[in-house]
Amino acid sequence: MQISQVGITDNDQNNVTGVLLAGGKSRRMGQDKAAIKLAGSTMFERTLKLLQNNFKHVLIAGDRPDLARPQIPAFPDIYPGSALGGLYTGLKTATTDWIFVAPCDMPFPDERIVHLLLQYRANFDAVVPRTNQGYEPVFALYHKNCLPQMEKMLQQGQYRIYAFYQRIKIRYLDSSELPDGWQQALLNVNTPDDLARIKEKNMAPPVVSIVAKSGTGKTTLLEKLISELKQRGYRVAAVKHDAHSFSIDHEGKDSWRLTAAGADTMIITSPEKLAMVKRNPADQEPDLKDTLEKYTTDVDIVLTEGFKRNTMPKIEVHRQQRSEQLLCRGLEHDPKLLAVASDSSLDLDVPVYNINDSSGLCDLIVARFLS
Incomplete structure (x- = not known):
């Protein structure tokens, strides 16, 4: 009206x-x-x-x-x-x-x-x-x-x-x-369920998770999607999940020494890049949504690698030789599965793309989240 x-x-x-x-x-x-x-x-x-x-x-x-x-x-x-x-x-x-x-x-x-x-x-x-x-x-x-x-x-x-x-x-x-x-x-x-639904629906920027069993090629596809989106003029954030502890610095470097000394937050800044190492409290990994709200508000879309248990829209990477069974259409039916990138023909209830068709997958992402 x-x-x-x-x-x-x-x-x-x-x-x-x-x-x-x-x-x-x-x-x-x-x-x-x-x-x-x-x-x-x-x-x-x-x-x-x-x-x-x-x-x-x-x-x-x-x-x-x-x-x-x-x-x-x-x-x-x-x-x-x-x-x-x-x-x-x-x-x-x-x-x-x-x-x-x-x-x-x-x-x-x-x-x-x-x-x-x-x-x-x-x-x-x-x-x-x-x-x-x-x-x-x-x-x-x-x-x-x-x-x-x-x-x-x-x-x-x-x-x-x-x-x-x-x-x-x-x-x-x-x-x-x-x-x-x-x-x-x-x-x-x-209720907590109300909050989860609202956070997901109104997530800004939108998030798409690339998921797969280990060794299937998540990172390769993610690289291609980032490159394709950048060529189309979009600002992209990438978030990788690591189930174990990790280090992005080299032992003996000044930044490593500052973190090793106990700094809760250590930032390296230069004219070209900025990097931050931030300790999680009591070794507790923060909620993905909270992390995205803090650090990705200046981009158009976030692509994550892993996080297969989250409630974000997902693209699953599948290789027949690695496993016949899908993560999101196997023992479990994930309603957030958006599409599958596979090296073989599959009969599914979601679109199936060739594993090398990053352009087609990018078209899907743009039409669904960025148009």
């Missing part, structure tokens, strides 16, 4: 308080959702940025002094333990008649929806998105007129926010009225 391009006015900025809801316990996630990082910033920081960009008054509803900042106070929930209690705390402590609330578990909040909600607030007590998945009560707009009914319900131990909606004058914003992309904007992250 086409929505108004009018942004938030000075009047809106002054008369609406942005409220970041942070009173949840993150029990299903098993870790503090506010501190989870996606593409270099925490979910708390993403929501806070949206609120600060649109409202002059911002506060945190929830007992989170660790998240409070100068000019952004945190208020413990007056009635803890429910979304309705968080909304009540935000309205009660705000000095403006209106509040816009947003949670700290929404990784892609979209200010276009904020602008749209504000346009429909006249003569209503609340403006709330409503889609086929249900209501979105914690990315919505509320007036202080809601306080008496909220307080009555909370004092009676009633926490169902949908029952509260029956008691106020509310404007629902249906999916047909929301801007394109609302599905991603209204995503919530509640």
Whole structure:
């Protein structure tokens, strides 16, 4: 749909308080959702940025002094333990008649929806998105007129926010009225599986893993794909997995001596190249996704060698003489298998390319991830 391009006015900025809801316990996630990082910033920081960009008054509803900042106070929930209690705390402590609330578990909040909600607030007590998945009560707009009914319900131990909606004058914003992309904007992250799916789907840059049994020719194909992609103008990162300890330096060199002396991070820099050796804590290999988020944000695509157990899209290299059975279509059926590069004809449910057809495989990668 086409929505108004009018942004938030000075009047809106002054008369609406942005409220970041942070009173949840993150029990299903098993870790503090506010501190989870996606593409270099925490979910708390993403929501806070949206609120600060649109409202002059911002506060945190929830007992989170660790998240409070100068000019952004945190208020413990007056009635803890429910979304309705968080909304009540935000309205009660705000000095403006209106509040816009947003949670700290929404990784892609979209200010276009904020602008749209504000346009429909006249003569209503609340403006709330409503889609086929249900209501979105914690990315919505509320007036202080809601306080008496909220307080009555909370004092009676009633926490169902949908029952509260029956008691106020509310404007629902249906999916047909929301801007394109609302599905991603209204995503919530509640479980580790939710987080894994979102990280994979929104990985920037995209990642393709080249996998195979040892001695099949992974590195050879990877070399050809990198060369082909570079010729087409793409920036490429390559990540190799080593199941054992490795060294990229020579014993006796100054850089080797510094690492051997105990440096946790050792960097060599020159006009042509930069190299870094970084110790993993307690010999624990970091998660691949975290590594990519830290070190590969300046490229168009990442090609990895190995990592056959990860959940990234994969191209498997196959040689009949090495093994008749595939890794991803053998004892296990890997749903992330994208294609197979083989030296023999195979009847599979994914495309099969000649093992030397790096150009064809590159066409596939570009069409799937870079177009």
